[in-house]
Amino acid sequence: MLIQDIRNSIVDIADLNQLKFDLNRLQPVDVGEYISQLPEKQRAIAFRLLNKSQAIDVFEYLPPEVQEELINSLHDVQVVQLVEAMSPDDRAELFDELPAKVVKRLLQELSTEQRQATATILGYAEATAGRLMTTEYVWLREGLTVGEALSKIRRQDEDKETIYYAYVTDDNRKLVRVVSLRQLLFTFPDVLIKEIASDRVLKVHTETPQEDVAQIMKRYDLIALPVVDREERLVGIITIDDVVDILEEEATEDIQKLAGVSGDDGALAHPLVTIRKRLPWLLAIMGLYIGASSAIAPFQGVISSVPVLAVIMPLFSNTGGTVGVQALTVTIRGLGIGEITTKDTLKILRKELTAGLATAVTLGITMVMLSMIWAQPQERWVGFVAGIVMATNTLVAVTLGTFLPMGLKRLKLDPALISGPLMTTLLDAIGFVTFLSMISVALHFFK
């Protein structure tokens, strides 16, 4: 059931009995979204209609600001129950947002086990495997039999995020093997787990960046990935549901940066966020243009005497920019999904230049033909200059579109720092100055 259906199914908000029935029957994520969209005062009322287990599930799906609001408006006992039941990774995310005083009070109320789990996760930097992991996983010692392992799994409480993979450690808690619940179920109980568990364990370190975690889980089709500390000791696992969200966030970031938008500026963002996130890019581009324009300004006389330039230049600028942004986009996305690395720079450049050459010739010829149509007979020579500059500009555009993001990546910077608008501005500056200089020189000979 998608959110549209839920909006319809909760027709009459005034009917509290019906609402209570609906809210306890629907999926927690949908109820979370419904409650978040209510006016502030109604949120706590709706939340109190949930029975305990639904309340616990729904709470994890609420955005941190709504969680904070509820923490302030519910009874302390209820709050502690909710926070205690959260999985440690979600709790760490909430604590990041709450005022330090509230966090301190809540930490004191938690059970020792949950307090330690939260403290561990909060100890790692944001956007790393350590922060993303949960400490609720199944681990087994090497010496167990399959039967013992299965009954250990059954004895553990139901809190574990996944029981479908169990991680096998040696006496020093070092991660050595992994075994799936499926393997355990299909094996005779008296077999030793080390005989069936695989020693090809994929793992990440606590400081591994979240993008790398996501790429590894995607590549190897994993539903859980163990996290180890510097001594290779098992400290947590990351589950696929968190990774799906990260892959989508990373893609959104790439898209937004390419367009000169960033961060939390989604379709539903507050107008002030939108302004704060977009205006700086626009002003930066205008700033760059001041530089570019002071390079064009001396050519005002040239433009005056060859007015067809006013028609040709926008076409020139738009086409060159598009070529550059195409190469830029393909390179940034290729790096983003792990299809290419900086080692491929020359290979990609060779391919882009090969394709670029054909594009350059086609666009150059088209440019000459268009200029012929627009220009006065005595200005037709301008078309040939435009064609040549269009062609070279195309090659410059694909080279920069490939090389700049690769260079940033090699410097360990974000390749998407080169946004589309930045690329366009850069190409405009280079292209216009080349073009206008050539026209000036040509004017000398023709006049």
Place this chain on the structure above:
Amino acid sequence: MLIQDIRNSIVDIADLNQLKFDLNRLQPVDVGEYISQLPEKQRAIAFRLLNKSQAIDVFEYLPPEVQEELINSLHDVQVVQLVEAMSPDDRAELFDELPAKVVKRLLQELSTEQRQATATILGYAEATAGRLMTTEYVWLREGLTVGEALSKIRRQDEDKETIYYAYVTDDNRKLVRVVSLRQLLFTFPDVLIKEIASDRVLKVHTETPQEDVAQIMKRYDLIALPVVDREERLVGIITIDDVVDILEEEATEDIQKLAGVSGDDGALAHPLVTIRKRLPWLLAIMGLYIGASSAIAPFQGVISSVPVLAVIMPLFSNTGGTVGVQALTVTIRGLGIGEITTKDTLKILRKELTAGLATAVTLGITMVMLSMIWAQPQERWVGFVAGIVMATNTLVAVTLGTFLPMGLKRLKLDPALISGPLMTTLLDAIGFVTFLSMISVALHFFK
């Protein structure tokens, strides 16, 4: 271990014994990538070094063209073993690519069960749930006890894609409940499964588009999703690993289309593919510009007499385009990740216009100030006109950036059909004509 490490670990390709050891030890996806990158003649040699179970796993990770090559170069017996062991959804994907003759021969060689499974999947349209699903899932009848269910799961062969969820059907094979292996393990054996299985079963129909499947699995954090036919009978399940790939593909498509790139034009594409995919967009933009330019051409005289326009117009065009592409990107991505629907059009438009107004004023004022710097004293009035047009152009840009993709979506077309370059060209045409007309009118009064 990432692909870079593997390239290093397989140092000496000449040493076949070492290579054989490495290829059988590494992860199937890495071996698949390694083999795909070998020269054509070496691929079959490398593949023959794999032991049977590794060969079966690796084969599923090879791209269809390499699979086809191997099918032609391996012995028939081996081919049948490989194809028989593939999961039905991967096999359907391969059969899509193979010549009909080869498919027919292979289908005859398959076991009845696998042949039926493949035929079922091939019967559904591409990019739908039916095509994406596997028929290897666990299903239980309502009347079983937990103990009977567990021993049924254990008795089934190990082929099932996931055993972590079992789907409960009534006597007509209609899907009625779902139960997790975890629930089964934590319950006493004599309890009836219908007492613990949930009747809140999320499911999709065979014809549900793959984007919707992906959004549902992401939203509800599912690792498997059942697929039913029109009579609500269970016919297959979709697993999270397939969905992760789809989410990434959809994001890549959105990014590429925004930049005026499309389809298979990845960073590693063949130059001919790159040319074929990008050049049409470029020529289309040039074509549009012919229209736009014939609108600008009559103003050549105006530009001649006010040369500062040559400096102002590119800035004007680039900034207006960026504003439009920002709004466009946020809207397309919002629709892509299911954050907004066409019902939100007015809401988003209101927000974009609010933010746009502030942007318009800022950019307008900046434009006036910049024109003051560049223009001759007698041309300063141009700056005020430029400022006003810049401001109105900003509002037009955010309106079009929001409205066009929403409109396409409402017409059930792909909102990303409005690419960035198309947006820029459109805004240029509107902006230039407005600007130059206002300047012409003003010239009448001033001269």
